[in-house]
Amino acid sequence: MARRFRGFLPVVVDVETGGFNPATDALLEIAAVLIDMSPAxxxxxxxxxxxxxxPFAGSNIEPAAxxxxxxxxxxxxxxxxxxxxxxxxxxxxxxxxxxxxxxxRAVLVGHNAFFDLNFLNAAVARAEVKRNPFHPFSSFxxxxxxxxxxxxxxxxxxxxxxxxxxxxxxxxxxxxxxxRTADLFCRICNEFRPLYERALSTGIADAPADSADAEGNSGxxxxxxxx
Numbered sequence: 001m002a003r004r005f006r007g008f009l010p011v012v013v014d015v016e017t018g019g020f021n022p023a024t025d026a027l028l029e030i031a032a033v034l035i036d037m038s039p040a041x042x043x044x045x046x047x048x049x050x051x052x053x054x055p056f057a058g059s060n061i062e063p064a065a066x067x068x069x070x071x072x073x074x075x076x077x078x079x080x081x082x083x084x085x086x087x088x089x090x091x092x093x094x095x096x097x098x099x100x101x102x103x104x105r106a107v108l109v110g111h112n113a114f115f116d117l118n119f120l121n122a123a124v125a126r127a128e129v130k131r132n133p134f135h136p137f138s139s140f141x142x143x144x145x146x147x148x149x150x151x152x153x154x155x156x157x158x159x160x161x162x163x164x165x166x167x168x169x170x171x172x173x174x175x176x177x178x179x180r181t182a183d184l185f186c187r188i189c190n191e192f193r194p195l196y197e198r199a200l201s202t203g204i205a206d207a208p209a210d211s212a213d214a215e216g217n218s219g220x221x222x223x224x225x226x227x
Contacts, residue, residue, distance in 0.1 A: 001037045002102035004196070009103040010035040010140055011094055012185060013110055014178035015119045016069045018061030022122035025062065026055035027083060028071050030120075031174035032090045033182040034097050035109070043189040045182040049093050050175040051086040052078055056126060069172045084127035087120075094133045106133045111155045111181045113139035142184050149188045155181065162187045 001009060012033040019025030030053060034046035055061060055073055072078065094106050110116035117139050124132050146158035155177065159166045164183045170176040199205035 007104040008107040012182040022118040026059035029174040031178040043186040052080040054080040109140040113141040
């Protein structure tokens with residue numbers, strides 16, 4: 001796994017929120033799905049970690065957002081925890097997975113990943129959580145990958161085109177959407193495996209990150225993930 005993505009461990013993240021603005025709208029639910037690799041080199045879905053989140057003080061919650069995700073924030077049986085606790089629990093598992101895989105950092109995988117990464121980063125800053133294992137701005141976007149692989153950018157359609165079961169009644173749950181996104185990501189990675197192996201045969205893809213960029217690649221950021 002450490003070699004497959006240049007030392008980065010893909011982790012699928014999905015959030016359910018009270019709107020579209022990460023600075024003002026509540027984070028209501030977060031799920032993270034680890035990505036594993038079989039002994040044969042196939043990418044596969046790993047463990048899922050999912051938490052209901054208590055809206056932060058003063059946060060905005062749009063009724064239209066709740067109509068989509070079906071969340072009742074103040075339901076007495078909703079087992080919500082605060083943002084800091086939820087993030088720390090997820091980050092603890094992600095850091096463990098990064099260590100065990102021999103990777104150096106996690107990279108967020110999401111469907112329209114920009115949205116999930118922005119909400120994650122906003123919550124990290126708001127809760128003053130340290131030791132965030134995720135790259136701060138790079139991500140793998142399955143909307144883009146599915147558009148290339150299947151000609152579909154909507155998650156439900158892309159998943160079905162990939163031959164994966166889709167249950168509309170379970171959609172817009174952070175855990176369900178994250179797991180289907182993980183399945184989609186794994187399917188695309190495995191389908192494109194011959195291209196990766198062809199790149200390995202050149203010796204460039206298997207080279208250490210610094211040596212691959214040694215000849216003046218000014219576009220590489222200091223964390224080793226290209227801008």
